[in-house]
Amino acid sequence: MSVHFTVEDHVARVTLDRPEAMNAVDRATEAELQRIWAAIEADRRVRAVVLTGTGNRAFCAGADVKDGDGVSGLEYWAAPRPGGFGGIALRTTLDVPVIARVNGHALGGGFEMVLGCDLIVAAENATFGLPEPRLGRLPLDGGMALLQRQIPFRHAMGMMLTGRRITAEEALRLDLVNEVAPQDGLDAAVSRWLEGILACAPLSIRAIKQCVRRTAHLTAQEAQAARLPALIEALQSKDQDEGVRAFVAKRKPDWRGE
Numbered sequence: 001m002s003v004h005f006t007v008e009d010h011v012a013r014v015t016l017d018r019p020e021a022m023n024a025v026d027r028a029t030e031a032e033l034q035r036i037w038a039a040i041e042a043d044r045r046v047r048a049v050v051l052t053g054t055g056n057r058a059f060c061a062g063a064d065v066k067d068g069d070g071v072s073g074l075e076y077w078a079a080p081r082p083g084g085f086g087g088i089a090l091r092t093t094l095d096v097p098v099i100a101r102v103n104g105h106a107l108g109g110g111f112e113m114v115l116g117c118d119l120i121v122a123a124e125n126a127t128f129g130l131p132e133p134r135l136g137r138l139p140l141d142g143g144m145a146l147l148q149r150q151i152p153f154r155h156a157m158g159m160m161l162t163g164r165r166i167t168a169e170e171a172l173r174l175d176l177v178n179e180v181a182p183q184d185g186l187d188a189a190v191s192r193w194l195e196g197i198l199a200c201a202p203l204s205i206r207a208i209k210q211c212v213r214r215t216a217h218l219t220a221q222e223a224q225a226a227r228l229p230a231l232i233e234a235l236q237s238k239d240q241d242e243g244v245r246a247f248v249a250k251r252k253p254d255w256r257g258e
Contacts, residue, residue, distance in 0.1 A: 011048050057105065058103075088116040103186060202255055211226065
């Protein structure tokens with residue numbers, strides 16, 4: 001199997017497992033990722049997701065160019081890929097937070113997958129880049145749309161118009177990642193972020209992500225007035241009462257997700 005998928009203690013873990021190809025995504029892997037994201041969306045037990053790759057060399061080197069079978073750039077662009085590259089780069093229907101555990105190189109579509117995540121924790125040896133123009137291609141599945149929205153314009157254009165990579169430390173300076181950790185401390189860093197997420201009411205987290213993801217194109221006033229399903233569910237939940245009771249009693253809340 002090219003992707004490992006587990007759910008334990010409210011955390012889904014999605015791991016690309018093609019180390020011989022730097023965890024590049026072929027058509028079979030793409031199909032499996034689409035299935036996995038749909039499964040996570042349907043599973044209300046899941047409160048957070050960790051997306052990563054096997055090994056410490058590459059998170060994901062993008063699309064497996066050996067799997068193209070002579071498909072032109074135009075044909076690739078025309079083919080349906082719900083949610084962007086890997087099903088996550090442009091996904092708007094997943095309301096639980098996704099942490100990118102960037103264990104190595106995140107290039108092309110691999111970088112697009114990272115850009116589609118909510119939190120990014122990178123190993124010191126990680127690099128990020130959109131090298132498509134150096135191959136006569138384009139970062140079609142999220143790169144061109146997302147990078148300019150997540151870092152300053154000049155830096156985004158500098159990366160896209162040259163295809164150059166940046167290091168994890170440079171990504172941190174550009175506010176592209178949340179944290180950089182040594183390779184042997186990467187899991188501990190991810191666990192700290194997971195603990196913070198799981199300490200919060202799951203319906204509150206869903207509402208926050210849904211509001212942010214679905215109202216980014218609106219004015220602040222329009223976004224505040226949006227009556228989104230996850231927002232209404234959270235405001236009517238039993239968990240909001242539990243949170244107040246726990247605060248008054250000086251105890252940890254018992255979140256039920258209802």
